[in-house]
Amino acid sequence: MLGFLKKKLKQNDRKDKVVVIGIDGVPCSLLNRFIEKGLMPNLADLAKKGTLTDMSASIPEVSSTSWTTFMTGVNPGRHGIYGFMELQKGSYRWRFPNSTDIKSDTLWDIAGRNNRKSIVINVPSTYPAKPVNGILTAGFVALDLKKATYPDSAYEYLNSIGYRMDVDTRKAQESAEALARDIEETFVIRKNAILHFLDNHEWDLFVGVITETDRLHHYLWAALQDENHPQHNFFLDFYRKLDSFIGEAYERAGDEIPFIILSDHGSTAIKQEIYLNSWLRENGYLKFKKDNPQSLEDMHEESRVFALDPSRFYIHLKGKYPRGSVGPGEYDGLREKLREGLLSLEAGGEKVIKSVLFKEELYSGALRDEAPDIVVLSYEGYDLKGSINKTQVAGKGFLTGGHTREDAVFYINRKVTAKDINIVDVGPTIMSLLKIGGNSFDGKSLSL
Amino acid sequence: MEQNESESLMALSLEDKIVQSKKVVKEAIEKFGTEKLAVAWTGGKDSTTMTWLFRETCRELSVPMPKLMFIDEGYVFEEIWDIVNQLKKEWNLDVIIAKNTDVSDKAKNVGDMVKVSSLNERNRSEIAKLGFDGDEFPFEPESYVGNHLMKTVAMNTFLEDHKIEALATAIRWDEQTARVAETYFSPRTTPPHTRVQPILHFKERDIWDFIFKYKVPFCVLYNEGYRSLGAKGSTVKLSDIPAWEQDLENTTERAGRGQGKEEIMGKLRDLGYM
Numbered sequence: 001m002l003g004f005l006k007k008k009l010k011q012n013d014r015k016d017k018v019v020v021i022g023i024d025g026v027p028c029s030l031l032n033r034f035i036e037k038g039l040m041p042n043l044a045d046l047a048k049k050g051t052l053t054d055m056s057a058s059i060p061e062v063s064s065t066s067w068t069t070f071m072t073g074v075n076p077g078r079h080g081i082y083g084f085m086e087l088q089k090g091s092y093r094w095r096f097p098n099s100t101d102i103k104s105d106t107l108w109d110i111a112g113r114n115n116r117k118s119i120v121i122n123v124p125s126t127y128p129a130k131p132v133n134g135i136l137t138a139g140f141v142a143l144d145l146k147k148a149t150y151p152d153s154a155y156e157y158l159n160s161i162g163y164r165m166d167v168d169t170r171k172a173q174e175s176a177e178a179l180a181r182d183i184e185e186t187f188v189i190r191k192n193a194i195l196h197f198l199d200n201h202e203w204d205l206f207v208g209v210i211t212e213t214d215r216l217h218h219y220l221w222a223a224l225q226d227e228n229h230p231q232h233n234f235f236l237d238f239y240r241k242l243d244s245f246i247g248e249a250y251e252r253a254g255d256e257i258p259f260i261i262l263s264d265h266g267s268t269a270i271k272q273e274i275y276l277n278s279w280l281r282e283n284g285y286l287k288f289k290k291d292n293p294q295s296l297e298d299m300h301e302e303s304r305v306f307a308l309d310p311s312r313f314y315i316h317l318k319g320k321y322p323r324g325s326v327g328p329g330e331y332d333g334l335r336e337k338l339r340e341g342l343l344s345l346e347a348g349g350e351k352v353i354k355s356v357l358f359k360e361e362l363y364s365g366a367l368r369d370e371a372p373d374i375v376v377l378s379y380e381g382y383d384l385k386g387s388i389n390k391t392q393v394a395g396k397g398f399l400t401g402g403h404t405r406e407d408a409v410f411y412i413n414r415k416v417t418a419k420d421i422n423i424v425d426v427g428p429t430i431m432s433l434l435k436i437g438g439n440s441f442d443g444k445s446l447s448l
Numbered sequence: 449m450e451q452n453e454s455e456s457l458m459a460l461s462l463e464d465k466i467v468q469s470k471k472v473v474k475e476a477i478e479k480f481g482t483e484k485l486a487v488a489w490t491g492g493k494d495s496t497t498m499t500w501l502f503r504e505t506c507r508e509l510s511v512p513m514p515k516l517m518f519i520d521e522g523y524v525f526e527e528i529w530d531i532v533n534q535l536k537k538e539w540n541l542d543v544i545i546a547k548n549t550d551v552s553d554k555a556k557n558v559g560d561m562v563k564v565s566s567l568n569e570r571n572r573s574e575i576a577k578l579g580f581d582g583d584e585f586p587f588e589p590e591s592y593v594g595n596h597l598m599k600t601v602a603m604n605t606f607l608e609d610h611k612i613e614a615l616a617t618a619i620r621w622d623e624q625t626a627r628v629a630e631t632y633f634s635p636r637t638t639p640p641h642t643r644v645q646p647i648l649h650f651k652e653r654d655i656w657d658f659i660f661k662y663k664v665p666f667c668v669l670y671n672e673g674y675r676s677l678g679a680k681g682s683t684v685k686l687s688d689i690p691a692w693e694q695d696l697e698n699t700t701e702r703a704g705r706g707q708g709k710e711e712i713m714g715k716l717r718d719l720g721y722m
Contacts, residue, residue: 084716084721085716085721085722094709094713096709096712096713096716140715141712141715141716143708143711143712162628162629166715169718169719170595170718172578172579173578173592173595173596173600174600174636174637174638175577175637175638177637178637178638214719215719218719218720219579222579273720292559292560292561294559309716309721309722310721383720385720385721386721386722387722389561389586391561391583391584392583395582395583396580396581396582397580397581397582397720398578398579398580398582398592398593398720399579399719399720400579402720
């Protein structure tokens, strides 16, 4: 079977194909640790053949922003995705950006225009599926498999195998064991779907993302850290299985075809969750009309600043927001004051915020006006939150793993000399490997 | 169950489907007896259909009808209460309301914050089991902690208090792709019990055909366009025409169950956002 498939691949073998395997939320440091422990022999072999290195994620380091930066090769100031939620223009009501809000071409849009086929499986923020020259089934936050998948024939296939768009994290309420089982089952079905499309359909660009890693980290990071945790071995076994999958995918592609592995951010143990809106309230920047606010619709008109997940601050400007209170002349001074205050924010005697960045330092392009006015980066372990209804600045939630920005991972089965790789560089690199030129990316193609 | 086996069961005629369901119900009664078996009833079309099938089978076997468990998660539609009370009387049902009052007593309205320290030991240990060590949580149908306490814990407490060994639920294969792998009898661990799922092979269309053929009363919300009923506040209707007149085959039944915003918010909350 495998021999036949290899032959089949060989027949239309063109070196300018690319395989990308995404592993959501996987930190480079963890892979190095598992390689050292002998847990990931396939990846260890691959590391010898090519380059396994850490990579910086987007800012903020959330899946929607980071994967969109990957799939467009441009910064959020051009693609427009700054997080999982925004406010509707002229109101304080939630809006949840989806694939139709991405304002730049994706790698598969560009490949399609160049008569190249793409298969795109489970990339976050691609819901609802847009037509593509090839196949696409969307990842998080996908709601309906039919709307998530293009074309219908791919939907029929996925439906027939009982494909799951995501882990049912509510299983955690039954037990950690039930959640672990669901993570495992979802991974198996995802892996089978990815290998099926890799084997049986034509592609020039193949992108398959595993998101079970991220769910595992959020819910069971404590199990990794504690050898006596009932799910400790499950965590390690999951990585063994991930390694086998990487091995299987690589075997199908072969050494000739560029093979990339990447994550959209790293993960680490949460020391404390930090509720930025509570900090703003305590410091007099934010006020609600009710004791128990449900959303930003309950915000008082005297409010000067508010925060959205995970680390975005917005100045409540007159003209921009219906009840805005900050005049243009106050904008710069207010941001400076916030910078100073945030840098001194402490939890349990430790500093929380590593850097405070203004929008013009971070973003460029036509959509910069929509960007947060300030984004902050935290020290490792401080999980920043935009929750509205918390009464304290620091606390704990039900997740044990949070995100890191600098410890994402990049791998390619080629030698790369570049240091300081950023996720925005991956798209341009893929396009030069596909030999498709004439694009205006923000990232740099890595020289291989 | 094999994929093609479930496909062929789903292709049966309505009468054959009823026969198949009764077979499962009969097997469950023989295995667990009517005392240790309970029927999960939501007042919705599916679990009402299942309840009807249980009544018929019990009559045929001349055994008493098992008790029914109705979970009151604190945000039940008034129209659901209406049908529950109506059928309780008409069908002479032994309905037990499973409600986590220790939690609901602490909240006047949906959205109120509940202090963890104000709860009893059981609820506190359940919260700890979730890994949540915050001081308070919102009393909301789709919030992570609230959902667990008001639904899962309420149900588990019912199962424990009544020493229930098997719980019948009305899930169907065609509802969601994630349900394709479900079987008629499925063991659960916390607490240990068996799920009996006698109407897996019914399609949404079969449910309506059945309801009209056997004149089974149903909740008025379906007349108004609701296709699938969940908690009030997280269920919307996507059409104003009665459920059974909608394009059942080509549109999604659960689309109104928190589709769009509510469902996205739920998913984001489960990953620690919002």
